[in-house]
Amino acid sequence: MSTFLQQLVNGLSVGSIYALIALGYTMVYGTLGLINFAHGEVFMIGCYIGLYAAFWLGYETLSAASFSPMSATLVLLLAMAGAAIVGMLIERFAYRPLRGAPRLAPLITAIGVSLLLQNIAVLAFSANPRSFPSIITEHRLEFAGVTITNIKIFIFAVSILLMLALEFFVKKTWTGRAMRAISVNLPAAKLMGVPADRVISLTFAIGSALAAAGGILFGLDQTKLEPLMGNMIGLKAFIAAVLGGIGNIRGAAIGGLLIGIAELMTAGYISSDYRDAITFVILIVILLVRPQGLLGVVRQEKV
Amino acid sequence: MTTPALKLDNIAKIFGGLRAIDGVSFEVAPRQIFGLIGPNGAGKTTAFNCISGVYTPEQGTISFFGQSIAGRPPSQIAALGIARTFQNIRLFGDMTVLENVMVAGHATISFGPLAAMFRLRKQAEEQERLATRAYELLRIFELDSLAGEFSKSLPYGSQRKLEIARALMLNPKLLLLDEPAAGMNSREADSLKNQIRWLRDTFDLTIVLVEHNMQVVMNVCEQVHCVDHGQTIASGEPLHVQNHPAVRTAYLGADVDESTLRQS
DSSP, X not given: OHHHHHHHHHHHHHHXXXXXXXXXXXXXXXXXXXXXXXXXXXXXXXXXXXXXXXXXXXXXXXXXXXXXXXXXXXXXXXXXXXHHHHHHHHIIIIIGGGTTSOTHHHHHHHHXXXXXXXXXXXXXXXXSOEEOOOOSOOOEEEETTEEEEHHHHXXXXXXXXXXXXXXXXXXXXXXXXXXXXXXXXXXXXXXXXXXXXXXXXXXXXXXXXXXXXXXXXXXXXXXXXXXXXXXXXXXXXXXHHHHHOTTOHHHHHHHHHHHHHHHHHHHHHTOGGGXXXXXHHHHHHHHHHOTTOSSXXXXXXXX | OOOOSEEEEEEEEEETTEEEEEEEEEEEOTTOEEEEEOSTTSXXXXXXXXXXXXXXXXXXXXXXXXXXXXXXXXXHHHHHTEEEOOSSOOOOTTXXXXXXXXXXXXXXXXXXXXXHHHOHHHHHHHHHHHHHHHHHHHHHTTOGGGTTSBGGGSOHHHHHHHHHHHHHTTOOSEEEEESTTTTOOHHHHHHHHHHHHHHHHHHTOEEEEEOSOHHHHHHHOSEEEEEETTEEEEEESHHHHHTOHHHHHHHHOSSOXXXXXXXX
16 A cells, blocks of 8 residues: 555656646647657756756755755746747747648658757767756655655645646636637637737747756756656657647646556556556557547547 | 728739639728629639738738738738638637637737736736627627537527627728628528628728628628639629629629529
């Protein structure tokens, strides 16, 4: 029982990171029908921005214990802002010129952008793994044989907070409504006065900022950073988005959490060797059984 | 002479080898109800798409109250005050009736998305204002009781009305109606005629409509322009256009009996 609870806690914390990244995939797919394969790299870049921001804010000279919560928050915000800019640049220079091109063109471009960013990161940050500064001092708490660290609670809380903020934004603000209108019918939305390019740019900014937040939380949890880290995690987050129903924001959140839990349960009960494999098993099963995803709806193709 | 609300001057739009419209010119006076007619594939909807910015014409100018608009992005043209409906309804099906109308209210919003995230009170006030106006429009079209329904679940006739309500949310000066009578029975088409005049008077609009239902066109339009194969074949008062030999040939082929035309 305690294994189960322990793995559930760990799974929720990993899963909420996947969920944050999955939101970016699903938002971009929702508005443009494009799978942004460069999203995992935005996550990675967010991570590195956080790393440098921490040093810039004086992490090295201070001990971890005295790095104030204020500075930690600032690291998070800087990473989010930096990644938002990166996301907007990617959209502006890689995808916007291909608006209206056949669907395969932006997809291939996305893979190209992903490789480009990986290699720029190798150049800029070196291929050696770096360790993420522990900007929050870890405390362990014990409940009924389950160990919870304050970092895991922090990860979960920040993720949920950001997801709720996004839900509010999409449901209640004009811009969110415009995003949904674009996702239903881009040409009609433009004709109703929606400045589509600006809204799409903002969609990339928000998705990228969430990925960067995921990056910082990941760094706090795993501590190891390397330029190719966006590959596997991006793929898993993409699968989370597919599991939840790509294009569906709540679906991405639920998909992320489920993938996280499934991974950690596999690690706990079978073997951590299968931890990555289970995600792909889930992908295969979902594509066979319910290709539209848990919360997705089948879009009717008109003939 | 007053500035025309809409003026097309020698417009051409070419798709590959097809000249969908080829040198079409017309003027619409303010507060006029103007009919654009022609057989299927004549280029009517293409003309609408050029006016609303979906297409950029290869040749010619389009001006809206004297301001050149050809080639501007659709959202800008919409914000200037040109709203439209669609031949095949294009509502945002997965959004509620109220939200569909509110989407079109952007042009009246005065602050950006960042402010929306941080200035929550102002954001809430603005939402309130948009919702109030959207409700007013829904009430006019007797759709207010359906405000919370998904627009895709509405019956066809209500969807057409909702499209008009959404277009009016843009506060347009010019309304383009693309086949408003499509799929209506003769009784519905009858009441549509009055509704179009009433729209013009109530919202102080200039209206251009593309329509196949000749009863509606002849009855409601003050000026009619007929195109075929992308070119103007007749223009003027409804009766004049109706009796124009080129128009008859275009619609019915050469050599027809007068009575056939009267019946249609």
